[in-house]
Amino acid sequence: MHSHTVTRSDKVCQCYVRELSQLAQLELHYGAHDVRCPVYRESLDPVDRAIDECARKLYTEHLDLWPVIAAYSRAQAIEDGVLVDLMQDKMAEVARQHYKHPIACTAAVFEIMQKAVENERHGNDYAGVLHDMLWMSRCYGRGQMGQSTVRFRVKITGAGRKSLYDFKLVIGPGDDASPVITIMLPEED
Numbered sequence: 001m002h003s004h005t006v007t008r009s010d011k012v013c014q015c016y017v018r019e020l021s022q023l024a025q026l027e028l029h030y031g032a033h034d035v036r037c038p039v040y041r042e043s044l045d046p047v048d049r050a051i052d053e054c055a056r057k058l059y060t061e062h063l064d065l066w067p068v069i070a071a072y073s074r075a076q077a078i079e080d081g082v083l084v085d086l087m088q089d090k091m092a093e094v095a096r097q098h099y100k101h102p103i104a105c106t107a108a109v110f111e112i113m114q115k116a117v118e119n120e121r122h123g124n125d126y127a128g129v130l131h132d133m134l135w136m137s138r139c140y141g142r143g144q145m146g147q148s149t150v151r152f153r154v155k156i157t158g159a160g161r162k163s164l165y166d167f168k169l170v171i172g173p174g175d176d177a178s179p180v181i182t183i184m185l186p187e188e189d
């Protein structure tokens with residue numbers, strides 16, 4: 001047995017199934033997961049396939065569970081470290097000065113912030129770096145009114161060789177469908 005062998009159990013469900021009760025989850029085949037779910041695997045048996053198709057329709061189309069999943073995904077992403085919640089300590093104060101919605105950033109964005117802060121020669125702190133980012137997002141945002149994505153450029157010293165960084169700020173539905181903000185690298189989504 002190789003300990004590093006990747007097995008199917010390493011894949012984490014990302015679809016409606018994880019919102020169901022444990023009992024309901026046990027009754028479903030991999031083929032009943034949403035086809036975009038990492039766990040999804042088409043059943044080989046045609047009868048199973050038909051049952052899976054039926055379950056998927058029942059849960060996803062008729063019960064309209066997707067908004068709940070979108071909200072759960074964000075909370076789960078923060079827990080998993082894929083997203084970093086910026087509504088903590090002094091960063092929360094800064095965030096509220098700029099936007100009325102809660103803000104998180106991707107791990108890649110936070111890594112840039114962290115490098116800047118940990119570089120002692122530049123005297124950065126998280127609140128200051130975040131302030132610069134949000135300030136610039138608002139400056140750029142004026143030209144992109146009414147859009148859910150604002151692309152912006154900000155000067156951050158001490159995070160690496162370059163000092164100008166491009167980001168995008170995305171506003172979308174979060175927990176309970178009220179708006180939340182996510183800061184990402186331009187190529188992330």
Ligand SMILES: [Zn+2]
Pocket residue numbers: 012013014015016017018033034037038039040
């Ligand atoms: Zn799934």
